[in-house]
Amino acid sequence: MSVDQATLDSLLAGAFGATVVIDLSNDRILGASAEAQALLRQAPLAGHRFSTFVHGHLGQLIVFVDEVLHRGMAWTRRIQVTPRDGEALDCEINGKVAALDRGAALVLQITDLAELDSRAEAARVARLYGGGLHEWQRAQSFFSELEQQNQLILNAAGEGIYGVNADGKTTFVNRAAQEMLGWTADDLLGQDIHSKIHHHHLDGELYPSQECPIYQSFRFEEVNRIEDEVFWRKDGKPIRVEYVSTPIYEGKVLAGAVVIFRDITERWENEQKLREALEEVAALRDKLEQENAYLQEAINIERAHHDIIGQSPSIREILARIEMVSRTNANVLITGESGTGKAMVATAIHADSDRRRRPLIHFKCASVNPDMIESELFGHVRGAFTAALRDKPGKLELAHGGTLFLDEFADIPLEQQGMLLEALQSRRVTRMGDTRPRELDLRVVASTSRNLEREVQAGRVRQDLMFFLNVFPIQCTPLRERIDDIPPLTVHLLKLACKRLGIPVPVITEGIIRTLQRYDWPGNVRELANVIERAAIVSRGDKLRVDIRSVGAPAVRGAATLLTEAEVDQIRTANTIACLRETGGKVSGPGGAAELLGIRPTTLYSRIRKLGLQAEG
Numbered sequence: 374m375s376v377d378q379a380t381l382d383s384l385l386a387g388a389f390g391a392t393v394v395i396d397l398s399n400d401r402i403l404g405a406s407a408e409a410q411a412l413l414r415q416a417p418l419a420g421h422r423f424s425t426f427v428h429g430h431l432g433q434l435i436v437f438v439d440e441v442l443h444r445g446m447a448w449t450r451r452i453q454v455t456p457r458d459g460e461a462l463d464c465e466i467n468g469k470v471a472a473l474d475r476g477a478a479l480v481l482q483i484t485d486l487a488e489l490d491s492r493a494e495a496a497r498v499a500r501l502y503g504g505g506l507h508e509w510q511r512a513q514s515f516f517s518e519l520e521q522q523n524q525l526i527l528n529a530a531g532e533g534i535y536g537v538n539a540d541g542k543t544t545f546v547n548r549a550a551q552e553m554l555g556w557t558a559d560d561l562l563g564q565d566i567h568s569k570i571h572h573h574h575l576d577g578e579l580y581p582s583q584e585c586p587i588y589q590s591f592r593f594e595e596v597n598r599i600e601d602e603v604f605w606r607k608d609g610k611p612i613r614v615e616y617v618s619t620p621i622y623e624g625k626v627l628a629g630a631v632v633i634f635r636d637i638t639e640r641w642e643n644e645q646k647l648r649e650a651l652e653e654v655a656a657l658r659d660k661l662e663q664e665n666a667y668l669q670e671a672i673n674i675e676r677a678h679h680d681i682i683g684q685s686p687s688i689r690e691i692l693a694r695i696e697m698v699s700r701t702n703a704n705v706l707i708t709g710e711s712g713t714g715k716a717m718v719a720t721a722i723h724a725d726s727d728r729r730r731r732p733l734i735h736f737k738c739a740s741v742n743p744d745m746i747e748s749e750l751f752g753h754v755r756g757a758f759t760a761a762l763r764d765k766p767g768k769l770e771l772a773h774g775g776t777l778f779l780d781e782f783a784d785i786p787l788e789q790q791g792m793l794l795e796a797l798q799s800r801r802v803t804r805m806g807d808t809r810p811r812e813l814d815l816r817v818v819a820s821t822s823r824n825l826e827r828e829v830q831a832g833r834v835r836q837d838l839m840f841f842l843n844v845f846p847i848q849c850t851p852l853r854e855r856i857d858d859i860p861p862l863t864v865h866l867l868k869l870a871c872k873r874l875g876i877p878v879p880v881i882t883e884g885i886i887r888t889l890q891r892y893d894w895p896g897n898v899r900e901l902a903n904v905i906e907r908a909a910i911v912s913r914g915d916k917l918r919v920d921i922r923s924v925g926a927p928a929v930r931g932a933a934t935l936l937t938e939a940e941v942d943q944i945r946t947a948n949t950i951a952c953l954r955e956t957g958g959k960v961s962g963p964g965g966a967a968e969l970l971g972i973r974p975t976t977l978y979s980r981i982r983k984l985g986l987q988a989e990g
């Protein structure tokens with residue numbers, strides 16, 4: 374190796390970066406570092422003319438070389454270096470002179486400025502990165518501490534708390550929520566929580582998320598407080614919850630919602646039990662009311678209940694018919710004048726029937742104000758009309774399972790007759806003001822003292838109702854047509870009266886019986902009972918003394934004095950008018966016309982109505 378080559382090698386070995394050594398005498402490159410060969414894309418570089426890499430800036434190179442020779446060293450950025458088959462590069466060139474045996478040589482160190490910039494940037498990023506990493510670690514530990522504190526607070530809360538982001542995905546869930554829902558944080562975090570816990574209503578109806586108040590919280594920026602809904606547990610069971618969902622913000626941007634909920638299942642169950650208990654109490658109260666009403670009815674019936682007394686063919690016929698019909702469910706229509714025992718027959722039918730353990734409801738159609746008939750028959754709910762202060766069952770309902778006795782049914786106004794028929798046929802009744810129909814299972818026994826055919830013709834009784842009721846007719850005979858029954862009836866009624874009055878039973882003579890049998894008895898058995906009671910009082914435990922004239926004009930029996938029906942009606946009318954004059958128009962109560970005539974006030978009222986007379990009270 375020549376001395377020059379050794380110097381050259383040591384020059385290049387000590388060089389940094391792309392370095393070329395150029396022979397100043399002929400512009401040829403004597404040697405180059407590997408970096409220089411890479412930069413100028415020419416390997417080897419030795420032997421090539423350096424000026425071929427700086428064409429375009431040859432003048433600047435000559436000036437620069439002069440400066441290096443003059444000063445021993447110099448640098449420039451005004452020379453672009455163009456690699457072989459490449460584009461010109463902005464470079465910084467440092468030059469110095471090296472002494473070789475063959476003469477002075479130029480040593481150029483070439484730095485690609487673009488690469489220098491990218492290295493500087495990398496260094497800056499590296500510097501930043503180094504510093505940033507530190508900052509990041511500090512922030513992370515700060516946030517994790519914060520989060521730990523938050524988690525501690527959230528987990529200590531007794532309420533279930535969870536957060537959702539604006540996509541409805543769970544962002545956090547506290548321990549209480551996990552315990553109440555049975556879902557773990559792993560199950561829920563990042564998941565669509567609505568579809569996990571809020572997907573259906575309790576009744577099984579789908580719960581679309583757009584209808585969910587929690588979603589609405591962050592859609593419409595509103596706080597929603599819901600008092601009774603369900604969340605679904607992981608095991609598929611619902612829990613009743615109340616919750617508040619509040620929108621949350623990151624800066625000023627709506628980020629989602631936080632939901633705080635409480636399991637109210639136990640509270641709800643207790644409330645439910647309370648509700649049920651109250652309903653039960655109400656039902657019991659209703660039942661008690663019904664029982665009361667029934668007992669009241671039963672007492673009334675009991676008071677009026679006597680054995681049917683008589684041996685006459687007509688009474689035997691009645692008893693036979695009662696026996697025949699009582700075991701069936703057929704409707705019965707009892708006809709006959711007032712006081713002939715129609716109510717007794719109805720009671721006997723019920724008492725002999727399979728329904729005897731259930732109520733016999735006696736509805737006296739003639740004694741109820743027509744305006745009240747509807748509510749009395751069908752019942753009402755509170756507020757159905759002004760006076761309806763509480764729920765009340767009607768007679769039809771009260772008779773459920775038993776027998777309904779419609780006494781003087783022809784007195785029911787036409788409109789209510791239609792409603793009654795409808796209820797009886799459909800076996801359902803709806804209370805006034807109510808919408809709920811109630812089942813009916815009852816047997817109807819109806820009575821009338823009117824001539825039904827005439828009533829139907831006159832349009833006062835619906836024919837269809839008459840047919841419905843008149844499945845099995847029983848005719849009660851007036852007392853005057855069965856005078857054979859007067860002796861046993863007198864004995865029976867006297868015993869009853871004396872027991873009631875607390876006096877000994879007077880003796881009944883044959884003469885008295887004959888007197889009683891001669892009388893016409895327009896008021897029938899009720900009139901007979903009145904006469905006997907009065908007689909018992911005046912007899913004072915001795916012989917029974919009857920003053921038949923005290924009860925009305927005696928009917929002298931016999932063919933010569935027979936009267937026509939019209940004549941009887943005339944006499945009855947005149948008698949009624951006279952009686953009303955006597956009492957000053959007073960119908961019922963002590964000293965009233967009904968008492969004087971020995972008939973029931975309701976009977977007298979309907980007679981007065983029929984005659985078009987005025988009565989008092």
Ligand SMILES: Nc1ncnc2c1ncn2[C@@H]1O[C@H](COP(=O)(O)OP(=O)(O)OP(=O)(O)O)[C@@H](O)[C@H]1O
Nearest residue numbers: 679680681682710711712713714715716717898899
């Ligand atoms: N055969 C009888 N045996 C015993 N008592 C009788 C008999 N018939 C009627 N009575 C008595 O006469 C009174 C009137 O009877 P009941 O009320 O049954 O007649 P009614 O035809 O329903 O009368 P109204 O049409 O005026 O309501 C009652 O006290 C009843 O006990």
